[in-house]
Amino acid sequence: HGLTTALPTALERGEFFIEYQPLVHLGDGSVRGAEALVRWLHPQHGVLGPDRFIPLAEHTGLIVPLGRWVLEQSVRQAREWRELQGGADAVGPLRINVNLSPCQLTHPGLVQDTVDILERTGIEPDALCLEVTESALIGADDDLLKPLRRLAEMGVDIALDDFGTGYSNLANLRRLPVSILKLDRSFTQSMQQFPVDPVDLKIVEGIVSLAHTLDLAVTVEGVETGAQAEQLRMLGCDTAQGWYYARPGPPDRLHELALMDA
Numbered sequence: 118h119g120l121t122t123a124l125p126t127a128l129e130r131g132e133f134f135i136e137y138q139p140l141v142h143l144g145d146g147s148v149r150g151a152e153a154l155v156r157w158l159h160p161q162h163g164v165l166g167p168d169r170f171i172p173l174a175e176h177t178g179l180i181v182p183l184g185r186w187v188l189e190q191s192v193r194q195a196r197e198w199r200e201l202q203g204g205a206d207a208v209g210p211l212r213i214n215v216n217l218s219p220c221q222l223t224h225p226g227l228v229q230d231t232v233d234i235l236e237r238t239g240i241e242p243d244a245l246c247l248e249v250t251e252s253a254l255i256g257a258d259d260d261l262l263k264p265l266r267r268l269a270e271m272g273v274d275i276a277l278d279d280f281g282t283g284y285s286n287l288a289n290l291r292r293l294p295v296s297i298l299k300l301d302r303s304f305t306q307s308m309q310q311f312p313v314d315p316v317d318l319k320i321v322e323g324i325v326s327l328a329h330t331l332d333l334a335v336t337v338e339g340v341e342t343g344a345q346a347e348q349l350r351m352l353g354c355d356t357a358q359g360w361y362y363a364r365p366g367p368p369d370r371l372h373e374l375a376l377m378d379a
């Protein structure tokens with residue numbers, strides 16, 4: 118249909134843009150970074166979210182150049198924030214999280230493209246986190262994990278996105294080159310009921326405890342209220358993201374939020 122034919126030229130025409138949603142440290146409420154979320158400003162349909170075009174981009178192969186563009190833009194943005202911060206911040210430079218689709222994982226250029234972008238931009242690898250969904254790594258063999266392992270060895274963080282939705286073998290976590298678990302929004306939603314189901318509490322507590330045993334940090338998604346944030350903080354989660362802090366927005370907004378608590 119129409120979106121499919123317009124997609125390849127959209128990148129050349131500069132119709133994609135990125136919004137940033139803050140990642141907040143649950144312990145002190147400070148903004149530590151942001152997740153980059155791509156949007157398409159379609160000339161007829163207006164702003165389209167990733168759910169409307171990422172599957173198409175994956176299907177047509179455009180996801181590889183589009184993903185590379187998102188990575189480069191986001192890393193450049195992180196450098197710009199750093200320059201504005203002046204390097205004098207107690208919490209350190211703002212970090213940037215970028216989503217990787219499974220097609221990018223199997224693309225042979227992933228490691229080199231990432232190295233090139235980091236070098237061109239002058240950003241240290243540890244300022245970058247690549248988010249890979251749990252379902253993309255279920256049953257992953259060594260060939261699929263090798264590029265992620267290379268990136269992790271360089272210092273890039275790998276996050277397991279939408280964790281808890283993919284029925285992964287928990288013991289399997291050990292062999293993945295992952296340093297962050299992003300707990301799926303559904304867990305956060307279960308913290309919204311009052312009283313919170315004690316079994317739901319135990320499940321989150323168990324995941325957090327397992328994650329920390331494996332030296333993984335836990336980020337929670339979809340935090341919409343202060344009560345959820347407090348509950349998740351008490352359960353030991355490290356970082357949070359959600360509308361309670363901010364909706365995804367333009368890069369200046371992220372910088373303002375980071376300055377507000379600095």
Ligand code: G
Binds near residue numbers: 154
């Ligand atoms: O933007 P929104 O808040 O609607 O995000 C919807 C989904 O789109 C998220 O799950 C996110 O992982 C995915 N997404 C957003 N930006 C990108 C991107 O640049 N690449 C890929 N592969 N997925 C993205």
Ligand code: G
Binds near residue numbers: 279339340359361
């Ligand atoms: O990568 P991921 O699929 O998790 O992308 C995050 C998605 O969740 C985006 O579509 C984003 O707009 C959405 N989102 C972010 N914060 C919240 C929130 O607090 N509540 C809800 N319902 N959705 C959120």
Ligand code: MN
Binds near residue numbers: 152216248278
């Ligand atoms: Mn994500």
Ligand code: NA
Binds near residue numbers: 278279299302338
């Ligand atoms: Na997610």
